[in-house]
Amino acid sequence: MKLDDIDREIIRLLQGDIPLETRPFVQLAEQLGATESEIVARIAAMRANGQLRRWGAVLRHHQAGYTANAMVAWRAKPDQADQAGEIMAAFKEISHCYLRQVPEDFGYSLFTMVHARSAAELDALIGQISLQSGLSDYAVIKSLQELKKASVQYVDL
Amino acid sequence: MTTKDQIDIKILDTLQNEFPLEERPFLALARQLGISEADVLERIAAMKASGLIRRIGGIFDSGRMGYYSTLCAMEVPAGRISEVGEIINRLPGVTHNYLRDHAFNIWFTLTASSPEKAARILSELEKDLGLPISSMPTLKVYKIKVSFEVGASDEA
Numbered sequence: 001m002k003l004d005d006i007d008r009e010i011i012r013l014l015q016g017d018i019p020l021e022t023r024p025f026v027q028l029a030e031q032l033g034a035t036e037s038e039i040v041a042r043i044a045a046m047r048a049n050g051q052l053r054r055w056g057a058v059l060r061h062h063q064a065g066y067t068a069n070a071m072v073a074w075r076a077k078p079d080q081a082d083q084a085g086e087i088m089a090a091f092k093e094i095s096h097c098y099l100r101q102v103p104e105d106f107g108y109s110l111f112t113m114v115h116a117r118s119a120a121e122l123d124a125l126i127g128q129i130s131l132q133s134g135l136s137d138y139a140v141i142k143s144l145q146e147l148k149k150a151s152v153q154y155v156d157l
Numbered sequence: 158m159t160t161k162d163q164i165d166i167k168i169l170d171t172l173q174n175e176f177p178l179e180e181r182p183f184l185a186l187a188r189q190l191g192i193s194e195a196d197v198l199e200r201i202a203a204m205k206a207s208g209l210i211r212r213i214g215g216i217f218d219s220g221r222m223g224y225y226s227t228l229c230a231m232e233v234p235a236g237r238i239s240e241v242g243e244i245i246n247r248l249p250g251v252t253h254n255y256l257r258d259h260a261f262n263i264w265f266t267l268t269a270s271s272p273e274k275a276a277r278i279l280s281e282l283e284k285d286l287g288l289p290i291s292s293m294p295t296l297k298v299y300k301i302k303v304s305f306e307v308g309a310s311d312e313a
Contacts, residue, residue: 003222014215020202022181022194036180043215044178053301054216056176057169060208071257071264085299097299100228103291106261111228111293141259147242148254152219152226152268157250 006032008154010042014052015151066115068122072129073108075137081110084133088112093125108139164190168200172213219268220295225275226268227294230261231286238263241286250278261291 003011009032018024025039032039046052076084081099088097088110096113114129116122130136167190177185183201187194204210219226233241238256245254245265254265269275272294279290 011215011217015217016214017212018214020183020198020205020213022183022198024182025180040178040180046217047178050218050221052215053218053221055178055214056174057172057213058211058216059169059173060211081297085297089300094300095302098295099297099299100293101296102293106230106291106293109296139259141257141261141264143255144258145256146254147256147263148246148251148265150252152217152224152252153249154217154219154222154224157224157269157274 003154006034007042007046010039010046011154014043014055065117068116068119069143070114070122070126071141071143072112072114072126073102073106073139073141074110074112074130074133074135075108076110076135080135084110084135087133088129091125091129094129108137110135164192165200165204168197169204169209172201172210176213224268224270225272225294226266227275227292229265229267229279230291230293231263231288232261233263233288241288244286245282248278248282250275267292 009028013025013028019027023036025036028034029036029039043052043055047055074084076099085097085099088094091114093115094112095115096111098111100109100111102109112129114122114125116125126138126140130138168186171186171189176182177189179185181194183197184194187197190197201210201213205212231241241263242254242256245251245263248267250268251265252268254263256262257264267275267278269278275292279292283290
């Protein structure tokens, strides 16, 4: 799955904000000596093979009314993780749910990003998730400050 | 938040979940909704200006692209947070970095071309900072979704 230069330029465009114009790909196509339909076909291929996970608008959560967000990490025994992970994934207020390899002294291996409209709603929601998943030991790890948020540069990392 | 009318809500929903992938995607969207392309562009511009829409584009799966990424956590003394944060942020493979309310107070994601490369970067960073880093790579993904319903449930 080697990326060529055209793919790299497409990725760069899509990681940013496409022009809000009737023909958003025309400029990139001209710059690369390609046609708009080639660009669209390449994007469709990346989407089909799962490299492009999402296509469309990315919202600001705060603006969308979700002002209370937290990373919540749950202690799950190896034989509990799958079932709890599936239960958590079904919550519409949970955007991400991953099982991670974690240091033993930390121990919370099931990570969720939980989104609510108020601190009270967030607390209640976390209680619900705990109840339904059967996991009662968890750490609520709220963000205090965003120090960096950028897109991956698919170059020589 | 200002009141959104039904057309804006439909635009937001389609933009997040089934935005057409075509040479003229906004025209396709306009046809779906039975309004003009100019109207669609104008409404999206307004929702960007108000800050509701961050951007229109894509999100890539770094694993599927052949890259390795890991979530890293550190316990940084209060007096060193901005210094440490800046040094971490200079790394090109660091995409997200947050100060968080936990004994592990700095959490960042590192993407590298291989697990070995990531391990090398992290061990150099540990040496530079004189602080240990806990790397917590993903074992399994149960859910990744970055869109939210903004329709009926949005009472704001």
